Amino acid sequence: MSQPELVHDIGRRRAWVIWLVALAVYFLAVFHRSSLGVAGLLAADRFDINATSLSFFTVLQLVVYAGMQVPVGVLLDRFGSRAMLLAGLVLMTGSQLVFAFAEHFAVAVLARAVLGAGDALVFVSVIRLVTLWFLVRQAPMVTQLTGLTGQLGAIVAAAPLTWMLHQLGWTRTFAAVSSVGVVLLVLVLALVKDTPYRSDGATEVKLRALVESMKTVWGNPGTRLGMWSHFVSQFSATVFALLWGFPFLVQGQGWSPAAASNLLMVMTGFVIVSGLVLGAVTARFPFWRSWTVVAVVAAIATVWTVVLLRDEPSPTWLLVVLVCVTGIGGPTSMLGFDLARSFTPVQAIGRANGLVNVGGFVASLCVMALIGIVLDLSEPGGMDAYDLDDFRAALAVQYVFWAFGVVQVLRFRRRAIAHLERVHPGAVEQMRAGRPFVHPGIGTEGL
Template identity: 40%
Template sequence: MNEGYGPRAWVVWGVGLFCYAVVVMHRTSLGVAGLEAAAHFGTTPGVISTFVVLQLAVYAIAQVPIGLLLDRFGSRALLTAGALCAGGGQVLLALADDLPMAYVARVLLGVGDACIFNSVLRLLPRWFAPRLVPVLSQVTGMFSALGQIAAVGIALPLIQGFGWTTGLLLAASTTLVAAAATATLVRNAPAGEPTAVVVDPIRKIPANIAEVVKHPATQLGFWIHFTAGFSMNTFVFMWGMPYLMVGQGLSQLAAAGLFTLLSAASMVAGPIMGALTAKHPLRRSNLSLLVIGPLILIWAVVLAWPGRAPLPLLILLVIVLAVNGPGTGIGFDFPRTNLPVTRLGAANGVVIAGGFTGGTLLILAMGIFLDRIAGGGDYTAEHLRLAWLLQVPFFVVGLSGFLLSRRRLRRRMAADGVIVPSWREVVERIRRQRGTR
């Protein structure tokens, strides 16, 4: 922590974390209450998946514009506005009786949600020392797990206990608390220090966006977030619960337990991932490959398993998915260390769009595929297994983008005098060091 900021830094960050967890609870509410939503609107889970697709599409598309607003107005304003917008979306969804109004509600939620995580990330370089930022960034992302747990433990019981409208309204009230707390307690920077906001002429905005997007650090961050994030987002936001219940024959209680395990495992993995990122800054991209590789492998085993997969294998699946949640956070470290702080809002917005763009496209593709293969009937376990195989081209595209952008970034780093040694050179250096002892 920067000297002199004292407990205030932790208060500012803590309030941002609370706001983030609250909004994530609302973001993931349809992922755990999709069947209740289908019953309320008298439609199929496939149609309900379009709610999530719309919400996540808005979230992804809004990231760069929101990032520009964040660079201009700072975290406090965006956190407050985002919480109120997300809460308004949930209130409208609670009162909606038809699909068009429900779609408008998800748009509002998507816009509000897009304001939150990036705003909390932008606080960290202003309030904490650089050596702590990678770990605190991962801990920030970890609080999405608390939001997911709250969706299972708060939002879903409220909807089941009080009905769709009353339950959602009660849950939405938490956003008022979050908005009030951020408006009162969050500050963009410590007293007496510049707030690091930028006010560019409007004519320069397109060129500035292009500069941020073209930077290989931003592109590598995007592809890391995409490849590590699309599968988990699809699982958490829409198709995980139906897959566990219909595809694997678990009860709702057992499936909810696996969702809770996923959230808890993500919370454990986050600080570890942050510490490794901080300790090995030249091996951050390799670390991301070490979390993406097992994800591809475990999905291959689960989807190839004849019949229902054994519970230990499903537990392993959700744990690996959980680790890839913090794995997406590695992507933010590349813009942070290669771009000026005044551009981090826009750059982080591009990175965040990665996993959510992939998740949105996969949720949509799976929904269309399932509705067509089921012919309007109920989904079967085989239908869901085939639908999850649609991940394959996403992994291919993601890894290709990852490798190409990493090569460009390393060439740029080399031009600046920063050389990433090969593994052979690392092993040889370790061998020589041991030989001199």
């Protein structure tokens, strides 16, 4: 199959402009997604709910997010990133506005579900733009920068949002932040283009062929290696930042809300630094990506073990280490998309990335829900009654997911290597030598 005509330079100024606009949309999506992390205690007050109901907010949001990833991948390959970013902005802006004025739990839950749907359209759309607009040698670092810069939204959802909620109140704060989506709608319409090639960059997926195409993508062990890498590395950081980190620090460790918000900002700042290092390492040593995942998960589990074994509040230095090491899981999960890119032609990259993205969010929502259930079982008195022992028992559910995820990563690493040796002779040796393997369907512009 001949390569379509290239009409814009790959990896040059236009590519960076398109990426920055798309990145701003992802930034906003992460902000909306993380906003309940620091507003959780206020939400419990506003809607008169317990820990299980509070976790249901975020769990439902992530259920919708994860459940939409496969259909979003298909739609992305069909319609392209620009249309998906626009649809995501419309859904997120409208839902956050409804959330601002919601006074009943059911209305607020519906708003967060719609927010999850809008959020689901964004990230994989940005990753597809990276795949199409950047050179293969640039892609690992740009992918990391995407995840890391997007996570600045979590910083804005920490201390500054806490300040806004205190100064402006619930309704005015969430109404104000929802308006940012209108500005980004205009920028996406004006500046984002799906592909540097003359073709529209979208692959029509007929319904009759859809099941077979998904079987092919799912049957590739590289897709599942990416998914399990995302599964095992992402959930601990997501659970901590999105919901249970703030209550753990305030109720379990005795920190003030302001100090807890600042520590979440430290976590996100360290995520950015560690992600840059991971991006460079990934580009230099592509063969060792899955072992990097295993090493990071082992480090996260070790630090959590030290903290959870203590029957008294941990010293400040130990909690700083905890949030920094836990935060590394975020950029590590991005290796899942880089792994999928090595195994998937560009015509199917949306579907592969959608499947990869399911992993971490399924793990996150399961862990969030289980933590809320364990907390309510150990202390029926509600949010104000939880103490350190309650959190120690609840947060221990993470170990089951770490162990299962690592086993799956090692299992599919073996299968993925065997697949490359069989289907693409020389690919494994190429990656061992520190050179990226380019799937034949992507092209060779980056070599």
